[in-house]
Amino acid sequence: MSFINYSSREINCKIVYYGPGLCGKTTNLQHIYLKTNPDVKGKMISLATETERTLFFDFLPLALGEIRGFKTRFHLYTVPGQVFYDASRKLILKGVDGVVFVADSQIERMEANLESLDNLKVNLKEQGYDLDKIPYVIQYNKRDLPNAAPLEELQKLCNPMGAVEFEACATTGEGVFETLKAVAKGVLADLKKMGS
């Protein structure tokens, strides 16, 4: 649910990074935080365990510039990927405007990807959203690892609907901004269609 404020002339939108545990959602946000100018980003919040696993969410506010006189502000969230944190994932999806699914390219994580994708669909549906209808981008992360599955196999299993997709290596930053731009564009394009 975006928030359009005519008083401050701002558009505020919420983007959620979803995916299985250790797929690189937090690493995506950390890279964005490191590589953006201080004047466009706010403080990054990570609610994590002592072993740096996401406990509740990570949060990063970003200002992307002006469009037709309105400042565009994007709030980026990650969910905790571990299976048993499902209640938290549901809460974070509340009011989402766009979703990035971060898939782990490693062959042995394929089942975890599919489980997380199914979980995303179920949790979105509970809130009245349909993955096929909201701005949605899929990122195949960890493409640099030797045990990464072939791209065609990932596409066939994780992206049968042909959503916008990117290969990435979040630790080096490859594909991170491309993914963010694509989902942000999708969210703004959706705003344009609002009500029609």
Place this chain on the structure above:
Amino acid sequence: MMESQLVMQQEDFDRVLEIIQKLVRDANAKGIFVVDKAGQLIAEAGELQGIDSTSLASLTAGCVAATGGLAKIVGEEEFPIHFHQGERDNLHMTLVGDRMILVVVFDERSSLGLVRLRVKKAGNGLAKLFEDIRKKAETEIQTHGSPFAEITDDDIDNLFSD
């Protein structure tokens, strides 16, 4: 149920500000924030130097959502009032209508009793106001379409040109 867009015109924003500025005075509060349940900051008033209001909004929504989850586990629909007591400053959070949270930051110049009393009245006013804003925005969008219908693909691309 999917939530509709929140579109706030200048006059609506002024009415929200008027209510929360009055609440700052009536409750002797340090600061007041109105946050939506998705974590967006809607409005703020009071002495707010040094408070990162964007982070506060996001964490407030997370806190309220988690407490709501706890409520359901013990068989309650929700816990509509939350109070966090600190050494100097305290936080009082109240659910307003079905999608807003009213946050009051106060110190020893006020008291929990006074804050609760004043928040009740202001909360009712805000709930009604946000319901009016929602209805107005829905009618506006149905009648005139998106306020951003004229955004072009080039406008969106330009945002990412660097």
